[in-house]
Amino acid sequence: MPRTPLRLVRARPEPSFTVTFDDRELAVLPGQTIAAALWSAGVVSWRTTRGSGEPRGVFCGIGVCFDCLLTVNGRPNQRACLVRAEPGDVIRTQEGTGHHE
Amino acid sequence: MSERPRLAVIGAGPAGLVAALAAAARGVSVTLVDAAPEAGGQFYRQPAAGLGARRPSALHHQWRTWERLRDGLAAHVRAGRITHLTEHHVWCVEREAASFAVHALLGPEQEESVAVRADAVLLATGGYEKVLPFPGWTLPGVVTAGGAQAMLKSGLVLPGRTAVVAGTGPLLMPVAVGLAAAGAKVAALVESADPRAFARHARVLAAHPDKLAEGARYAAELARYGVRVHVRHTVVAAHGSDRLEAVTVAALDTDGRVREGSEWRVPCDSLAVGHGMLPHTDLAETLGCRLDGVNVAVDDEQRTDVPGVWAAGEATGIGGAALSLAEGRIAGLSIAARLDSRVPERSSYAVAAKARGGLREFFAVVDKVCTPPDRWVERVGDDTLVCRCEEVPAAAIREAVDELGAGDVRTVKLLTRAGMGWCQGRMCAPAVAGLAGCPPTASRRPFARPVPLGVLAREPDGPASRPDLL
Amino acid sequence: MSNSLTCDVVVVGAGMVGAATALYAARAGLSAVLVDRGPVAGGTTGSGEGNLLVSDKEPGPELELALLSGRLWADLAAEPGVGGSVEYEAKGGLVVASTPEGLAALEGLAAAQRSAGVRAASVGPDQLHDLEPYLAHGLAGGVLYPQDAQVMPTLAAARLVRLARTAGASLHTGRTVTDVLRTASGAVRGVRTPHGDIHAPAVVNAAGTWGGELAALAGVSLPVLPRRGFVLVTEPLPRRVRHKVYAADYVADVASDSAALQTSPVVEGTAAGPVLIGASRERVGFDRSFSLPVTRELAAGATRLFPFLAEVRAMRAYLGFRPYMPDHLPAVGPDARVPGLFHACGHEGAGIGLATGTGHVIAQVLAGKTPDLDLAPFRPDRFPRADAGADPDSAPAPVEGP
Numbered sequence: 001m002p003r004t005p006l007r008l009v010r011a012r013p014e015p016s017f018t019v020t021f022d023d024r025e026l027a028v029l030p031g032q033t034i035a036a037a038l039w040s041a042g043v044v045s046w047r048t049t050r051g052s053g054e055p056r057g058v059f060c061g062i063g064v065c066f067d068c069l070l071t072v073n074g075r076p077n078q079r080a081c082l083v084r085a086e087p088g089d090v091i092r093t094q095e096g097t098g099h100h101e
Numbered sequence: 102m103s104e105r106p107r108l109a110v111i112g113a114g115p116a117g118l119v120a121a122l123a124a125a126a127r128g129v130s131v132t133l134v135d136a137a138p139e140a141g142g143q144f145y146r147q148p149a150a151g152l153g154a155r156r157p158s159a160l161h162h163q164w165r166t167w168e169r170l171r172d173g174l175a176a177h178v179r180a181g182r183i184t185h186l187t188e189h190h191v192w193c194v195e196r197e198a199a200s201f202a203v204h205a206l207l208g209p210e211q212e213e214s215v216a217v218r219a220d221a222v223l224l225a226t227g228g229y230e231k232v233l234p235f236p237g238w239t240l241p242g243v244v245t246a247g248g249a250q251a252m253l254k255s256g257l258v259l260p261g262r263t264a265v266v267a268g269t270g271p272l273l274m275p276v277a278v279g280l281a282a283a284g285a286k287v288a289a290l291v292e293s294a295d296p297r298a299f300a301r302h303a304r305v306l307a308a309h310p311d312k313l314a315e316g317a318r319y320a321a322e323l324a325r326y327g328v329r330v331h332v333r334h335t336v337v338a339a340h341g342s343d344r345l346e347a348v349t350v351a352a353l354d355t356d357g358r359v360r361e362g363s364e365w366r367v368p369c370d371s372l373a374v375g376h377g378m379l380p381h382t383d384l385a386e387t388l389g390c391r392l393d394g395v396n397v398a399v400d401d402e403q404r405t406d407v408p409g410v411w412a413a414g415e416a417t418g419i420g421g422a423a424l425s426l427a428e429g430r431i432a433g434l435s436i437a438a439r440l441d442s443r444v445p446e447r448s449s450y451a452v453a454a455k456a457r458g459g460l461r462e463f464f465a466v467v468d469k470v471c472t473p474p475d476r477w478v479e480r481v482g483d484d485t486l487v488c489r490c491e492e493v494p495a496a497a498i499r500e501a502v503d504e505l506g507a508g509d510v511r512t513v514k515l516l517t518r519a520g521m522g523w524c525q526g527r528m529c530a531p532a533v534a535g536l537a538g539c540p541p542t543a544s545r546r547p548f549a550r551p552v553p554l555g556v557l558a559r560e561p562d563g564p565a566s567r568p569d570l571l
Numbered sequence: 572m573s574n575s576l577t578c579d580v581v582v583v584g585a586g587m588v589g590a591a592t593a594l595y596a597a598r599a600g601l602s603a604v605l606v607d608r609g610p611v612a613g614g615t616t617g618s619g620e621g622n623l624l625v626s627d628k629e630p631g632p633e634l635e636l637a638l639l640s641g642r643l644w645a646d647l648a649a650e651p652g653v654g655g656s657v658e659y660e661a662k663g664g665l666v667v668a669s670t671p672e673g674l675a676a677l678e679g680l681a682a683a684q685r686s687a688g689v690r691a692a693s694v695g696p697d698q699l700h701d702l703e704p705y706l707a708h709g710l711a712g713g714v715l716y717p718q719d720a721q722v723m724p725t726l727a728a729a730r731l732v733r734l735a736r737t738a739g740a741s742l743h744t745g746r747t748v749t750d751v752l753r754t755a756s757g758a759v760r761g762v763r764t765p766h767g768d769i770h771a772p773a774v775v776n777a778a779g780t781w782g783g784e785l786a787a788l789a790g791v792s793l794p795v796l797p798r799r800g801f802v803l804v805t806e807p808l809p810r811r812v813r814h815k816v817y818a819a820d821y822v823a824d825v826a827s828d829s830a831a832l833q834t835s836p837v838v839e840g841t842a843a844g845p846v847l848i849g850a851s852r853e854r855v856g857f858d859r860s861f862s863l864p865v866t867r868e869l870a871a872g873a874t875r876l877f878p879f880l881a882e883v884r885a886m887r888a889y890l891g892f893r894p895y896m897p898d899h900l901p902a903v904g905p906d907a908r909v910p911g912l913f914h915a916c917g918h919e920g921a922g923i924g925l926a927t928g929t930g931h932v933i934a935q936v937l938a939g940k941t942p943d944l945d946l947a948p949f950r951p952d953r954f955p956r957a958d959a960g961a962d963p964d965s966a967p968a969p970v971e972g973p
Contacts, residue, residue, distance in 0.1 A: 003284035005257035009154035029257075031149020036256025044260070044344055045241035050807060050844065051492035055343050057241040058260070059489070059528075061248025062143060063136070064229045066523030067489060075210070077523075077806065077884075081252070083209040084138070084149070097844060101809040195863045204863075212882075387861045491843075505729035506585065506611035506744050515617050515725035518843060523806065525887060547861040547888045551806060554848075555881030557870035 017087040021046075028085040035061070035068055035080035046070045046080065050096035070094050105130040106440035109203045109219035111191050111384065114142020115170070115422045116414025116429035117225030122173045123433025125182040129440055132184045132217050133174075134191055134205055140174055141167065142227055143247065144422045146254040160254050160279060162315075163422065186217070192550040194222055194384045201409065204561065212553055216561040221409045221436050222388075224397065225429060226381035228415035232268070233376045233477055234495070234532050236485050237339030237348075246276040246375035259285045261371030265348050267291035267336040268375040270471040271421070274319035276373055281326035288367050290328055291350050293335045293474040302466040309463050335474055337364065339372055348372055357475025376473045378419040379531070383549040385412060395543050401454070402435035402445060403428055411436055419468070424460040427453040478535050487536065488529040490522020498536045510544070513537050520544065523551070578602040578741075580773040580937055581762050583748050583785055585609075586616035587724055587923045588915050589777035590731035591930030596775075597738035599938040604769055605732065605740055606762070608747035612728040615779050615922065618891025620802060620839065620847050621724040622815065623924035626664040626716035627822050629680065630687040632948035633900055637921070638688055639943060640928030641718050647927065648722075653734070657727040658842045664719030665694070665702055665814040666821075667710050667876070674711040677819040681714045690717050705811050705879050719815055721839065724923045743769075751789035751912070759789065759911030773937055775913045780894040782902070782916030786951075791908045794954050795917045797892035799858065801851045801865050803873070806884045807844030815839040816876060821850065825920065826899060830854035832865060836872030838880075846880070848873040850920070857892060893920045903929050903949035905936060913937070914951040 001007070016027040021038065028037040035058050038046060045055035047069050059067040061081050068080040073090050076098030085091075108124050110117045113135035125131045133140070139147045145167045148154040158164040177183040189205035192214070203217040230245040232238065242261060244252075246268060249260050263286045266277040277290045299306055306313060323330060331350065337359060338349045352363035385397040390405040390412070392398060397412040399405055405412050413432040414425035430453040438445035447454070481487070483496035501507040501516040510526075510533050513519060519533050520526025526533070526544050534541040578601075582593045585607035596603040607613065623644050628634040645661070648654035668674035681691040692715045699706050699713055732742055743766070750763035751774055761770035776793075778785040786793035821835040830853070837849040851865045866888050874881045894917045896902065901922075902914035915933050918925045932942035 003282065005253055005259060005283040006152075008156075008159045008283050009148060009152075009257065010156040010159075011148070011257060012153035012155065014151045014153060030151025032152070032256045032258070036252060036258045039252065039256070039258040039260060049492055054239060054492070055241050056239065056489075058244055058248060058252065060229060060245050061251040062229060064524060065245075065489065065528050069523070078209070081248075082136075097807045097809055099808055193863060389860055501729075504733060506732055506742055507729070508610045508744060509613075512610040512613060512617065512725070515612060516729055521804075521843075521845075521887075523886065545861075545889070547866070548885060551884035551886050553882055553884050554803070554805070554870040554874050557803075557867055557885055558874050558881070560867065 019085050019087070019089040019091055021091045022093055032085055033081055034070070034072065034083050034085045034089070034091055037085045038080065046093045048095050053095070069098060071098060106221070107132070107219040108221045108223065108436055108440065109134055109201065109217050110223045110225060111194070111203065112142065112225035112227055112414070113137065113140040113185070114225060114227050114414060114425065115144055116425035116432070117142070117223065118170045118174060119426050119429035120223050120225060120413055120433035120436070121183055122170070122177060123430050124437045125177045127434070127437035129437050131177070131182065132186060132219065134186045134189045134203055134217060136188065136190045138187050140171065140185065143251060145170070146251055148255060148257055152257055154257070159282070162275070166426070189215070190550050191384065192548050192552045194388055196388060202561070206550060206552065206556070211550070212556065214552070214556045214561060221411065221440055223432055223436060224385050224410065224412040224416050225414045226384060226416045228378040228380045228419055229527060230375045231377045231379050231531050232374055232528065233473055233535065234481050234485050234487050235336060235338060236482050237341065237345075238374070239486050239489055240339050240341045240345045241343070242341065242345030242370055243339050243372045243374065246272050246373040249371070249373040250276045250279055253279055253283055259283055260373065261369070262286060263288050263369045264371040264373055265289050265291065265336065265367055265369045266373045267348070269293045269473060270375060270377045271467055272375055272378070274316070274323065277328055278319055278322045278326070280373065281323070281328055285371070287326065287328045288369050289350060290323065290330045291334045291336055292330065292332045293353060294471045295333045296470070298470045299466070302469070305462050305466050308459055312463060335359070336372065336374065337480055345370055345372055353474055359480070377471065378415065380416045380419065382416060382543045383546040385410070385416065386543055386545055387547050392543050395541055403432035404435065418461070418464070420460055420464040424457060424464065427457040427460065431457065481532070481536065487532045488517070488519035488522060490524050490528070491518040493517045493519040495536060498533060502537050507537065509539050510534050510537060510542060575767045575770065576604060577770040578604045579771060580604070580775060581606060581769050581771045582775045582777050583762065584614070584777035584779055584916070585611045585728065585732060585742065585744060586614050586777065586779050587612070587728045587926040588779065588918065588929050589775070590728040590735065591926040592775050592777055592915050592933050593740045594731045594735040594738065595930040595934035596937055597735045597740040599934045601934070601937055603735065603740040604743065604771070605735065606743045606746050606748060606764065606769065608745070610744050611732055611742070612725040614781065615891045615893060616728050617725045618802070618889055619724045619920070619923055620849060621722045621727065621923050622921070623720040623722065624664060624815070624921065625684070625689050625718045626666055626691070626714070627825055629826070630683050632945070633921070634684070634687055634689070635944055636903070636925050636928045639931070640925050641720065643927035643931055644720065644722070644924075653730065657730050658723035659720065660842060661720045663814045664716040665713055665816045666716065666819055667699065667706070667713035667816065668819040669710055671711050673819045677714055680822065691715070692717070703813060703816055705877050706816070707876055707878055715814070721815060722923060723842070727923065748785065748788065751785070753789070753909070757909060759909060773911050773913060775915050775933055777915045779916050779922065780892045782894060782914065786914070789909050789912050791906060791912070791952070793902055793914060793917070793951055794897055796854060796895045797857050798895035798919065799851070799853050799855050799890055799892055800849060800920065801862065801869060801888055801890045803848040803866055803869050803885045804887045804889070805846040805848070805880070806886055808840070808846060808883065810840050811879065812838055812840035812846055812877065818872070818876065824850070824852055827852070828897070834865065834868040834872060836869070836876050838873050838876055845886070846883070852893070854895070859890065861888070861890070894922070895919050897954065900949055901925065901929065902951035903932065904946035904951065906951045908952055
């Protein structure tokens with residue numbers, strides 16, 4: 001049986017719920033941050049920079065670097081590594097400043 | 102108003118927790134203010150409850166210490182001696198006439214602020230990882246070593262299937278072991294330092310057999326997972342278009358140069374990289390506490406030079422959980438005594454002070470050995486971004502220094518915007534200092550976190566003791 | 572002593588005014604040495620917003636200097652590669668009044684300014700949002716000043732120093748002037764630094780808020796006092812604030828002599844994205860400690876003018892010390908008390924804007940020409956000796972005589 005983080009700690013997660021990420025449905029385990037949910041879905045970038053439009057995702061993972069910004073339920077510039085996903089969250093990738101031009 | 106003296110502890114990692122327990126047990130009314138949903142800090146970061154981890158200890162070391170801290174906290178909270186405020190992000194600590202106001206933004210939204218008032222403050226704010234730039238370091242899939250560990254500990258997720266762990270310092274081995282245990286293929290552990298350099302500090306090492314045993318244990322686990330360890334090597338570049346696809350690893354000469362022809366490419370979808378740690382000192386700096394280099398300066402009792410403000414743990418110098426525990430205990434005892442107008446008996450904290458002395462000595466050695474490789478600056482190409490937020494390339498920093506008369510981090514920042522973005526230079530400051538050829542200094546950041554102007558504009562609830570409000 | 576240098580003029584202070592003075596002196600054919608104890612723009616220049624304003628000045632000598640400076644800034648910005656590199660923006664200033672009385676006072680000022688050569692267009696309450704779509708509703712009206720502009724001050728100082736060096740000037744940073752050297756007859760003959768003497772028949776005091784200290788080294792008093800100000804910086808935004816926008820009471824605060832805290836909202840966008848929010852004024856000496864109450868007032872004022880800012884995050888705050896003179900006019904020109912000593916300091920919060928005019932007239936005098944402006948109102952020795960150099964905030968209480 002392959003090793004996984006869940007098996008390592010013998011996790012029995014509560015039932016998953018769904019959020020939308022750019023209109024696509026993602027299953028999330030309760031308690032996971034948005035960044036963890038996106039990593040689980042194989043997504044590693046969700047923002048482009050305001051200068052050259054480079055893709056970015058998690059870097060520091062603890063809320064210090066602000067690289068993992070995205071828009072959650074209409075609020076721009078939320079740190080995916082800090083914000084826990086909640087059922088029904090509408091999560092969007094973000095470009096530039098995250099504010100409407 | 103409470104008759105018991107009030108202490109606000111900022112940070113619920115090892116230092117803050119043990120200090121809170123020590124002070125609460127001695128009659129102090131403690132408010133433990135922490136940004137995380139659960140206590141533990143980065144070291145004892147816990148899986149979210151909903152994940153149902155039945156064996157979280159598999160991700161941790163010194164689990165029994167954690168259990169004692171966790172259970173002690175729960176008992177004090179039940180007894181009303183400690184108030185534990187979770188998801189409170191402290192953005193400023195303000196000195197008032199006879200007390201302190203700890204201003205914290207609430208929850209992940211961080212759109213509301215509360216003020217916690219206290220007679221004394223312990224800054225146990227911890228640290229964050231230092232990463233020096235190299236070509237490709239902004240690619241998705243490149244994460245800090247501590248970040249990979251934090252995401253694993255709290256979210257039970259991995260950055261990818263195949264990881265390389267690289268940089269320097271004592272964090273790399275546990276990160277590589279953790280990733281491998283959780284199912285990642287760790288293609289290589291690349292450490293730029295030469296462990297043989299520890300031999301020059303045999304006396305200090307001999308005093309810490311536990312640390313040597315810890316290192317040996319990690320080495321055995323790495324071998325068990327088949328992780329190749331390359332010392333005196335470095336990752337010279339990360340490759341990929343929209344995300345990481347490979348890294349180039351190269352051997353280093355004794356003078357820090359890349360050995361010609363030694364480079365090889367390692368396919369991977371994640372790179373966990375770190376070059377040591379830096380303390381969070383923003384709150385201390387704004388309170389006016391003296392800093393010693395990049396650390397908060399403290400005396401034997403962990404007091405800063407600002408009356409009523411103590412500091413413990415990584416904020417006073419990077420040294421790991423055991424040192425944080427020792428410093429936190431001393432701080433808690435000192436605070437309890439001082440708030441009761443007593444001088445703490447040195448004998449009451451002699452054991453902790455001895456541990457502190459030994460561990461500081463040990464980590465001074467680690468700091469000497471695990472220093473970023475010489476000449477790393479030369480490997481930062483002109484077009485490599487140094488400031489990730491404002492997308493400032495190394496060329497701009499070199500121009501500011503060579504052409505425009507900047508000789509310090511602040512002027513480089515003003516001329517190039519390096520350090521002016523969302524992270525306020527926390528990520529790029531060491532690199533900017535290196536490129537500018539000046540010593541790293543702590544930046545002034547009056548707001549430890551971004552604060553909405555609407556929150557800032559609102560006067561918080563006034564001091565409870567203001568007679569005009571009664 | 573090693574490293575001794577000889578030149579035509581030593582400019583002390585590599586802030587905005589020193590940079591402009593070195594530039595114009597070098598372009599006038601003088602060999603200029605610019606010296607600073609810190610880096611370029613390490614003092615007040617690096618803590619400013621980079622305002623080039625005519626709108627906040629009443630008719631008089633300071634406004635004339637501002638108009639001259641504005642023309643010179645526009646000329647510099649038009650030189651190849653300069654405008655963009657200093658982030659010069661001729662964006663105009665919009666002064667708004669919240670009450671009919673405030674608007675009447677503002678209109679009165681604007682009328683007087685127009686007669687002094689300022690362009691000022693009245694803006695009715697219904698037109699305000701054409702200029703600034705995010706401005707609060709319910710304002711009485713405003714005045715648009717198209718001549719107001721902005722630069723990024725640190726870049727401006729550094730780039731002007733670069734231009735000065737291209738024109739032959741030299742820069743010495745990290746070099747503290749410890750004395751002003753004088754001949755037996757009392758005339759200036761250079762400055763002393765720990766790295767060696769710099770010989771010159773002229774020394775320009777462009778030491779900004781620290782200009783009083785440099786004057787003292789030359790044996791004269793100059794009452795320059797620090798007036799602290801905070802600036803708030805927001806997260807990067809798309810361009811939502813187009814002009815420099817401020818409330819009409821700002822003009823009164825600038826002109827005030829009070830030592831107590833005054834704040835009036837000043838809001839402007841920047842080329843780089845963040846919005847800058849000022850302005851506070853208080854005389855607290857060189858106290859570098861952060862004040863949450865002051866930044867609260869700035870935030871409150873800014874969100875009153877632009878309600879959308881309430882949800883925008885402040886990323887940082889910084890402070891600086893404006894070089895304040897008791898009569899709000901800078902000291903510009905030769906010091907009659909010490910031959911060869913010139914002053915170019917004490918511009919309070921307007922030093923970035925007034926730097927070009929100041930440097931230009933100083934260079935004219937150094938080159939033996941008649942300056943474009945009458946410098947009499949800026950005479951450095953215009954202050955009565957008794958007050959000179961004394962800080963009214965810290966001086967002992969005067970004893971009443973019989």
